[in-house]
Amino acid sequence: MSETTVNRAFRLRKRPNGNLADGDLELVEEEVPELTDGQALVRTELLSLDPTNRIWMSDIRGYMPAVPLGAVMRGLGVGEVIASRRDDMPVGAIVNGFLGWQELCLADDNLLEAPLTVLPDPLPAPLSAFLGALGHTGITAYQGIQLSELKEGETIVISAACGAVGSIAGQIAKQRGARVVGVAGGPEKCRHAVEKLGYDACVDHRADDWREQLAAATPDGVDVDFESVGGPIMDEVLMHLNIGARISLCGMIAEYNTYNDGEGGSGLLNVGQLIMQRATIRGFLVLDYVEHFEEAINHLAGMLGEGKLHYDETIVPGGIEKAPEALGRLFEGSNMGKLLLRVAWD
Numbered sequence: 001m002s003e004t005t006v007n008r009a010f011r012l013r014k015r016p017n018g019n020l021a022d023g024d025l026e027l028v029e030e031e032v033p034e035l036t037d038g039q040a041l042v043r044t045e046l047l048s049l050d051p052t053n054r055i056w057m058s059d060i061r062g063y064m065p066a067v068p069l070g071a072v073m074r075g076l077g078v079g080e081v082i083a084s085r086r087d088d089m090p091v092g093a094i095v096n097g098f099l100g101w102q103e104l105c106l107a108d109d110n111l112l113e114a115p116l117t118v119l120p121d122p123l124p125a126p127l128s129a130f131l132g133a134l135g136h137t138g139i140t141a142y143q144g145i146q147l148s149e150l151k152e153g154e155t156i157v158i159s160a161a162c163g164a165v166g167s168i169a170g171q172i173a174k175q176r177g178a179r180v181v182g183v184a185g186g187p188e189k190c191r192h193a194v195e196k197l198g199y200d201a202c203v204d205h206r207a208d209d210w211r212e213q214l215a216a217a218t219p220d221g222v223d224v225d226f227e228s229v230g231g232p233i234m235d236e237v238l239m240h241l242n243i244g245a246r247i248s249l250c251g252m253i254a255e256y257n258t259y260n261d262g263e264g265g266s267g268l269l270n271v272g273q274l275i276m277q278r279a280t281i282r283g284f285l286v287l288d289y290v291e292h293f294e295e296a297i298n299h300l301a302g303m304l305g306e307g308k309l310h311y312d313e314t315i316v317p318g319g320i321e322k323a324p325e326a327l328g329r330l331f332e333g334s335n336m337g338k339l340l341l342r343v344a345w346d
Protein backbone atom coordinates (compact mmCIF):
# COMPACT_ATOMS: atom_id res chain seq x y z
CA MET A 1 0.00 0.00 0.00
CA SER A 2 1.55 3.39 -0.95
CA GLU A 3 1.68 6.30 1.51
CA THR A 4 -0.96 8.34 -0.26
CA THR A 5 -3.57 5.59 -0.31
CA VAL A 6 -3.85 5.38 3.47
CA ASN A 7 -5.89 8.09 5.11
CA ARG A 8 -5.75 9.05 8.78
CA ALA A 9 -9.02 10.55 9.95
CA PHE A 10 -10.81 11.46 13.16
CA ARG A 11 -14.20 9.79 13.50
CA LEU A 12 -16.68 11.05 16.09
CA ARG A 13 -17.37 8.26 18.58
CA LYS A 14 -19.16 10.07 21.42
CA ARG A 15 -20.87 13.41 21.82
CA PRO A 16 -18.68 15.46 24.18
CA ASN A 17 -19.89 16.32 27.64
CA GLY A 18 -18.16 19.59 28.53
CA ASN A 19 -14.67 19.94 27.11
CA LEU A 20 -13.67 17.52 24.39
CA ALA A 21 -12.24 14.42 26.11
CA ASP A 22 -10.26 11.33 25.17
CA GLY A 23 -12.52 8.84 23.45
CA ASP A 24 -14.90 11.40 21.95
CA LEU A 25 -12.94 11.13 18.71
CA GLU A 26 -10.92 8.22 17.36
CA LEU A 27 -7.99 8.51 14.98
CA VAL A 28 -8.37 5.74 12.42
CA GLU A 29 -6.28 4.58 9.46
CA GLU A 30 -8.28 3.69 6.39
CA GLU A 31 -7.39 2.67 2.88
CA VAL A 32 -8.50 5.11 0.18
CA PRO A 33 -10.39 3.34 -2.60
CA GLU A 34 -9.29 3.59 -6.24
CA LEU A 35 -10.70 6.80 -7.75
CA THR A 36 -13.67 6.53 -10.08
CA ASP A 37 -14.94 9.11 -12.59
CA GLY A 38 -16.05 12.33 -10.89
CA GLN A 39 -13.69 11.92 -7.95
CA ALA A 40 -10.53 13.72 -6.89
CA LEU A 41 -8.25 13.12 -3.95
CA VAL A 42 -7.25 16.15 -1.91
CA ARG A 43 -4.38 16.23 0.56
CA THR A 44 -5.19 18.59 3.44
CA GLU A 45 -2.47 21.16 4.01
CA LEU A 46 -4.09 23.30 6.70
CA LEU A 47 -7.13 22.55 8.83
CA SER A 48 -9.19 25.38 10.27
CA LEU A 49 -10.06 25.02 13.95
CA ASP A 50 -13.31 26.81 14.64
CA PRO A 51 -15.41 27.19 17.81
CA THR A 52 -18.32 25.83 15.83
CA ASN A 53 -16.56 22.46 15.59
CA ARG A 54 -17.74 21.89 19.16
CA ILE A 55 -21.32 22.79 18.15
CA TRP A 56 -21.18 20.32 15.25
CA MET A 57 -20.20 17.53 17.66
CA SER A 58 -23.24 18.10 19.84
CA ASP A 59 -26.84 17.20 19.13
CA ILE A 60 -28.19 20.61 20.14
CA ARG A 61 -30.70 22.18 17.75
CA GLY A 62 -28.10 23.66 15.40
CA TYR A 63 -27.75 25.41 12.07
CA MET A 64 -26.25 22.35 10.38
CA PRO A 65 -26.91 18.71 11.17
CA ALA A 66 -24.77 17.31 13.96
CA VAL A 67 -21.87 15.18 12.75
CA PRO A 68 -23.29 11.65 12.89
CA LEU A 69 -21.62 9.30 15.36
CA GLY A 70 -19.05 7.26 13.46
CA ALA A 71 -18.57 9.87 10.72
CA VAL A 72 -15.37 11.76 9.95
CA MET A 73 -15.41 15.01 11.92
CA ARG A 74 -16.55 17.94 9.80
CA GLY A 75 -13.98 20.70 9.31
CA LEU A 76 -12.85 23.35 6.86
CA GLY A 77 -9.45 23.19 5.27
CA VAL A 78 -7.27 23.99 2.31
CA GLY A 79 -5.40 21.35 0.37
CA GLU A 80 -3.92 20.20 -2.90
CA VAL A 81 -5.45 17.85 -5.42
CA ILE A 82 -3.03 14.91 -5.68
CA ALA A 83 -5.04 12.59 -7.94
CA SER A 84 -8.03 13.34 -10.09
CA ARG A 85 -10.68 11.93 -12.35
CA ARG A 86 -12.59 15.17 -12.75
CA ASP A 87 -11.90 18.12 -15.08
CA ASP A 88 -12.73 20.94 -12.66
CA MET A 89 -10.12 19.78 -10.14
CA PRO A 90 -6.88 18.91 -11.94
CA VAL A 91 -3.88 17.53 -10.08
CA GLY A 92 -2.04 20.44 -8.46
CA ALA A 93 -5.14 22.60 -7.96
CA ILE A 94 -5.46 24.18 -4.52
CA VAL A 95 -8.93 23.87 -3.02
CA ASN A 96 -10.84 25.18 -0.03
CA GLY A 97 -13.87 23.68 1.70
CA PHE A 98 -15.17 20.95 4.00
CA LEU A 99 -12.18 18.62 3.82
CA GLY A 100 -12.88 17.14 7.24
CA TRP A 101 -10.52 16.23 10.08
CA GLN A 102 -8.43 13.95 7.90
CA GLU A 103 -5.31 13.87 5.80
CA LEU A 104 -6.97 12.88 2.54
CA CYS A 105 -10.39 13.90 1.35
CA LEU A 106 -12.21 12.07 -1.43
CA ALA A 107 -13.81 14.94 -3.32
CA ASP A 108 -16.95 13.47 -4.77
CA ASP A 109 -20.17 15.44 -5.37
CA ASN A 110 -22.20 12.65 -3.78
CA LEU A 111 -20.08 12.47 -0.63
CA LEU A 112 -19.27 16.10 0.11
CA GLU A 113 -21.66 18.34 2.05
CA ALA A 114 -20.74 21.31 -0.14
CA PRO A 115 -18.64 21.67 -3.29
CA LEU A 116 -14.98 22.57 -2.86
CA THR A 117 -13.76 25.90 -4.22
CA VAL A 118 -10.72 25.93 -6.49
CA LEU A 119 -8.50 28.84 -5.44
CA PRO A 120 -6.86 31.15 -8.02
CA ASP A 121 -3.47 30.21 -9.44
CA PRO A 122 -1.18 31.89 -8.56
CA LEU A 123 -2.54 32.57 -5.09
CA PRO A 124 -2.90 36.31 -4.45
CA ALA A 125 -2.11 35.86 -0.73
CA PRO A 126 -0.57 33.16 1.49
CA LEU A 127 -2.66 29.98 1.52
CA SER A 128 -3.47 30.31 5.22
CA ALA A 129 -5.24 33.64 4.61
CA PHE A 130 -8.01 31.77 2.74
CA LEU A 131 -9.09 30.22 6.03
CA GLY A 132 -8.77 33.50 7.92
CA ALA A 133 -8.63 37.15 6.87
CA LEU A 134 -9.71 36.35 3.29
CA GLY A 135 -11.78 33.33 4.27
CA HIS A 136 -14.84 32.54 6.35
CA THR A 137 -13.71 34.36 9.50
CA GLY A 138 -12.77 37.57 7.66
CA ILE A 139 -16.08 37.47 5.79
CA THR A 140 -17.93 36.93 9.08
CA ALA A 141 -16.28 40.03 10.52
CA TYR A 142 -17.22 42.09 7.47
CA GLN A 143 -20.79 40.82 7.45
CA GLY A 144 -21.32 41.36 11.17
CA ILE A 145 -20.18 44.98 10.91
CA GLN A 146 -22.39 45.54 7.84
CA LEU A 147 -25.45 44.23 9.69
CA SER A 148 -24.74 46.41 12.72
CA GLU A 149 -25.00 49.58 10.60
CA LEU A 150 -22.09 51.02 12.56
CA LYS A 151 -21.67 54.75 12.00
CA GLU A 152 -18.77 57.14 12.36
CA GLY A 153 -18.36 58.39 15.92
CA GLU A 154 -20.29 55.49 17.50
CA THR A 155 -18.81 53.20 20.14
CA ILE A 156 -18.54 49.50 19.35
CA VAL A 157 -17.47 46.76 21.75
CA ILE A 158 -15.89 43.65 20.21
CA SER A 159 -15.41 40.54 22.35
CA ALA A 160 -12.71 37.96 21.53
CA ALA A 161 -11.00 41.07 20.17
CA CYS A 162 -7.76 39.40 19.10
CA GLY A 163 -9.40 36.30 17.64
CA ALA A 164 -9.86 35.40 13.99
CA VAL A 165 -13.20 37.21 13.62
CA GLY A 166 -12.75 39.91 16.27
CA SER A 167 -9.36 41.13 15.10
CA ILE A 168 -10.69 41.76 11.59
CA ALA A 169 -13.98 43.25 12.82
CA GLY A 170 -12.03 45.69 15.00
CA GLN A 171 -10.02 46.98 12.06
CA ILE A 172 -13.08 47.37 9.81
CA ALA A 173 -14.86 49.23 12.61
CA LYS A 174 -11.87 51.56 13.01
CA GLN A 175 -11.86 52.19 9.27
CA ARG A 176 -15.48 53.34 9.65
CA GLY A 177 -14.47 55.97 12.19
CA ALA A 178 -15.94 54.34 15.29
CA ARG A 179 -14.55 54.27 18.82
CA VAL A 180 -13.50 50.62 19.03
CA VAL A 181 -13.28 48.88 22.39
CA GLY A 182 -12.05 45.30 22.56
CA VAL A 183 -12.46 42.66 25.24
CA ALA A 184 -9.65 40.11 25.39
CA GLY A 185 -8.01 37.74 27.84
CA GLY A 186 -4.75 38.96 29.39
CA PRO A 187 -2.46 42.01 29.19
CA GLU A 188 -0.51 40.74 26.18
CA LYS A 189 -3.63 40.42 24.02
CA CYS A 190 -4.94 43.79 25.22
CA ARG A 191 -1.65 45.50 24.37
CA HIS A 192 -1.67 43.83 20.95
CA ALA A 193 -5.26 44.96 20.35
CA VAL A 194 -4.35 48.60 20.89
CA GLU A 195 -0.84 48.71 19.45
CA LYS A 196 -1.19 46.40 16.44
CA LEU A 197 -4.89 46.23 15.64
CA GLY A 198 -5.69 49.88 16.37
CA TYR A 199 -8.37 49.46 19.05
CA ASP A 200 -8.94 52.61 21.10
CA ALA A 201 -9.04 50.57 24.31
CA CYS A 202 -9.10 46.94 25.35
CA VAL A 203 -10.65 45.44 28.46
CA ASP A 204 -8.79 42.51 30.03
CA HIS A 205 -11.59 40.14 31.04
CA ARG A 206 -9.16 38.12 33.15
CA ALA A 207 -8.42 41.12 35.42
CA ASP A 208 -10.39 41.51 38.66
CA ASP A 209 -11.50 45.02 37.70
CA TRP A 210 -12.69 44.18 34.17
CA ARG A 211 -16.16 45.60 34.79
CA GLU A 212 -14.61 48.93 35.84
CA GLN A 213 -12.32 48.78 32.80
CA LEU A 214 -15.35 48.34 30.54
CA ALA A 215 -17.15 51.31 32.14
CA ALA A 216 -14.05 53.50 31.80
CA ALA A 217 -13.56 52.51 28.15
CA THR A 218 -17.15 53.32 27.18
CA PRO A 219 -17.82 56.75 28.73
CA ASP A 220 -20.48 57.48 26.06
CA GLY A 221 -22.12 54.06 26.33
CA VAL A 222 -22.21 51.33 23.69
CA ASP A 223 -23.94 51.74 20.33
CA VAL A 224 -22.92 48.39 18.84
CA ASP A 225 -21.91 45.11 20.43
CA PHE A 226 -20.15 42.73 18.05
CA GLU A 227 -20.66 39.71 20.25
CA SER A 228 -18.61 36.53 19.95
CA VAL A 229 -18.50 35.29 23.54
CA GLY A 230 -21.81 35.61 25.45
CA GLY A 231 -21.85 34.77 29.17
CA PRO A 232 -20.84 37.35 31.79
CA ILE A 233 -19.03 39.56 29.26
CA MET A 234 -22.09 40.02 27.08
CA ASP A 235 -24.24 40.45 30.18
CA GLU A 236 -22.06 43.34 31.35
CA VAL A 237 -22.02 44.97 27.91
CA LEU A 238 -25.84 44.89 27.96
CA MET A 239 -25.69 47.18 31.01
CA HIS A 240 -23.89 49.86 28.94
CA LEU A 241 -26.13 49.89 25.86
CA ASN A 242 -27.32 53.22 24.54
CA ILE A 243 -30.86 53.77 23.35
CA GLY A 244 -31.22 52.21 19.89
CA ALA A 245 -28.10 50.06 20.28
CA ARG A 246 -27.56 47.10 17.94
CA ILE A 247 -26.05 43.75 18.81
CA SER A 248 -24.53 41.70 16.02
CA LEU A 249 -24.67 38.28 17.65
CA CYS A 250 -21.89 36.39 15.96
CA GLY A 251 -21.12 33.70 18.52
CA MET A 252 -21.36 32.59 22.15
CA ILE A 253 -18.18 30.61 22.66
CA ALA A 254 -18.47 30.86 26.46
CA GLU A 255 -21.34 28.40 26.36
CA TYR A 256 -20.46 25.93 23.58
CA ASN A 257 -18.92 23.49 26.05
CA THR A 258 -22.27 23.33 27.84
CA TYR A 259 -24.00 21.97 24.74
CA ASN A 260 -24.52 18.45 26.07
CA ASP A 261 -27.27 15.93 25.46
CA GLY A 262 -29.19 18.33 23.25
CA GLU A 263 -29.30 21.03 25.90
CA GLY A 264 -27.11 23.90 26.94
CA GLY A 265 -26.67 27.62 27.34
CA SER A 266 -25.51 29.73 30.23
CA GLY A 267 -28.44 32.16 30.51
CA LEU A 268 -28.09 35.93 30.37
CA LEU A 269 -29.38 38.03 33.25
CA ASN A 270 -29.62 41.46 31.66
CA VAL A 271 -31.67 40.77 28.51
CA GLY A 272 -34.29 43.19 29.86
CA GLN A 273 -31.92 45.99 28.84
CA LEU A 274 -32.94 45.32 25.23
CA ILE A 275 -36.37 46.68 26.18
CA MET A 276 -35.16 49.53 28.35
CA GLN A 277 -32.78 50.73 25.64
CA ARG A 278 -34.99 49.79 22.66
CA ALA A 279 -32.05 47.80 21.38
CA THR A 280 -32.03 45.16 18.68
CA ILE A 281 -30.18 41.90 18.68
CA ARG A 282 -29.53 40.07 15.45
CA GLY A 283 -28.04 36.63 15.23
CA PHE A 284 -26.41 35.98 11.90
CA LEU A 285 -24.61 33.19 10.09
CA VAL A 286 -22.02 33.93 7.47
CA LEU A 287 -23.31 30.99 5.40
CA ASP A 288 -26.49 32.97 4.69
CA TYR A 289 -24.58 35.72 2.90
CA VAL A 290 -22.90 33.81 0.09
CA GLU A 291 -24.03 36.46 -2.40
CA HIS A 292 -21.94 39.02 -0.46
CA PHE A 293 -18.77 36.92 -0.23
CA GLU A 294 -17.17 38.50 -3.29
CA GLU A 295 -17.87 42.02 -2.01
CA ALA A 296 -16.44 41.09 1.41
CA ILE A 297 -13.30 39.46 -0.02
CA ASN A 298 -12.70 42.43 -2.33
CA HIS A 299 -13.02 44.79 0.61
CA LEU A 300 -10.67 42.77 2.80
CA ALA A 301 -8.17 42.19 -0.01
CA GLY A 302 -8.24 45.95 -0.69
CA MET A 303 -7.45 46.72 2.95
CA LEU A 304 -4.69 44.11 2.89
CA GLY A 305 -3.21 45.54 -0.31
CA GLU A 306 -3.17 49.05 1.18
CA GLY A 307 -1.43 47.80 4.31
CA LYS A 308 -4.52 48.60 6.39
CA LEU A 309 -5.28 45.10 7.57
CA HIS A 310 -3.10 43.21 10.00
CA TYR A 311 -3.85 39.55 10.56
CA ASP A 312 -2.42 37.09 13.05
CA GLU A 313 -2.32 33.33 12.84
CA THR A 314 -1.53 30.59 15.29
CA ILE A 315 -0.45 27.58 13.24
CA VAL A 316 -0.17 24.45 15.35
CA PRO A 317 2.36 21.94 14.01
CA GLY A 318 2.21 18.19 14.43
CA GLY A 319 -0.20 16.76 11.91
CA ILE A 320 -3.77 15.56 12.07
CA GLU A 321 -3.30 13.79 15.42
CA LYS A 322 -3.09 17.23 17.08
CA ALA A 323 -6.56 18.37 15.97
CA PRO A 324 -8.51 17.72 19.21
CA GLU A 325 -5.79 19.26 21.37
CA ALA A 326 -5.53 22.26 19.02
CA LEU A 327 -9.30 22.85 19.18
CA GLY A 328 -9.01 23.24 22.94
CA ARG A 329 -6.87 26.34 22.46
CA LEU A 330 -9.91 28.31 21.31
CA PHE A 331 -11.66 27.65 24.60
CA GLU A 332 -8.64 28.44 26.78
CA GLY A 333 -7.74 31.51 24.70
CA SER A 334 -4.22 30.41 23.76
CA ASN A 335 -4.59 31.46 20.14
CA MET A 336 -3.76 34.84 18.63
CA GLY A 337 -5.76 35.42 15.48
CA LYS A 338 -6.82 32.54 13.26
CA LEU A 339 -6.13 29.07 14.68
CA LEU A 340 -4.94 26.53 12.12
CA LEU A 341 -3.41 23.08 12.20
CA ARG A 342 -0.66 22.16 9.77
CA VAL A 343 -1.66 18.73 8.55
CA ALA A 344 0.80 18.15 5.69
CA TRP A 345 4.32 19.28 4.90
CA ASP A 346 5.96 19.53 1.50
Ligand SMILES: NC(=O)c1ccc[n+]([C@@H]2O[C@H](COP(=O)([O-])OP(=O)(O)OC[C@H]3O[C@@H](n4cnc5c(N)ncnc54)[C@H](OP(=O)(O)O)[C@@H]3O)[C@@H](O)[C@H]2O)c1
Nearest residue numbers: 051140160163164165184185228251252253254285286333
Ligand atom coordinates in the same frame (compact mmCIF):
# COMPACT_ATOMS: atom_id res chain seq x y z
N1 LIG B 1 -21.97 33.63 12.98
C1 LIG B 1 -21.07 33.13 12.16
O1 LIG B 1 -21.30 32.91 10.97
C2 LIG B 1 -19.70 32.83 12.72
C3 LIG B 1 -18.63 32.49 11.87
C4 LIG B 1 -17.36 32.27 12.44
C5 LIG B 1 -17.21 32.37 13.82
N2 LIG B 1 -18.30 32.68 14.59
C6 LIG B 1 -18.18 32.83 16.04
O2 LIG B 1 -17.27 33.89 16.30
C7 LIG B 1 -16.63 33.66 17.55
C8 LIG B 1 -15.12 33.77 17.36
O3 LIG B 1 -14.70 32.73 16.49
P1 LIG B 1 -13.18 32.70 16.01
O4 LIG B 1 -13.06 31.58 15.05
O5 LIG B 1 -12.77 34.06 15.59
O6 LIG B 1 -12.41 32.29 17.34
P2 LIG B 1 -11.29 33.14 18.05
O7 LIG B 1 -11.88 34.43 18.49
O8 LIG B 1 -10.07 33.17 17.20
O9 LIG B 1 -10.95 32.23 19.31
C9 LIG B 1 -11.84 32.14 20.36
C10 LIG B 1 -11.49 33.17 21.45
O10 LIG B 1 -12.61 33.30 22.32
C11 LIG B 1 -12.17 33.71 23.58
N3 LIG B 1 -12.85 32.92 24.59
C12 LIG B 1 -13.00 31.57 24.63
N4 LIG B 1 -13.72 31.19 25.70
C13 LIG B 1 -14.03 32.34 26.37
C14 LIG B 1 -14.76 32.60 27.55
N5 LIG B 1 -15.33 31.63 28.27
N6 LIG B 1 -14.88 33.90 27.95
C15 LIG B 1 -14.30 34.89 27.22
N7 LIG B 1 -13.62 34.70 26.08
C16 LIG B 1 -13.47 33.43 25.66
C17 LIG B 1 -10.65 33.52 23.62
O11 LIG B 1 -10.07 34.81 23.53
P3 LIG B 1 -9.47 35.59 24.82
O12 LIG B 1 -8.14 34.98 25.09
O13 LIG B 1 -9.43 36.98 24.37
O14 LIG B 1 -10.43 35.32 25.93
C18 LIG B 1 -10.35 32.75 22.35
O15 LIG B 1 -9.10 33.06 21.83
C19 LIG B 1 -17.11 32.29 18.04
O16 LIG B 1 -18.17 32.49 18.95
C20 LIG B 1 -17.61 31.63 16.78
O17 LIG B 1 -18.58 30.65 17.04
C21 LIG B 1 -19.52 32.90 14.07
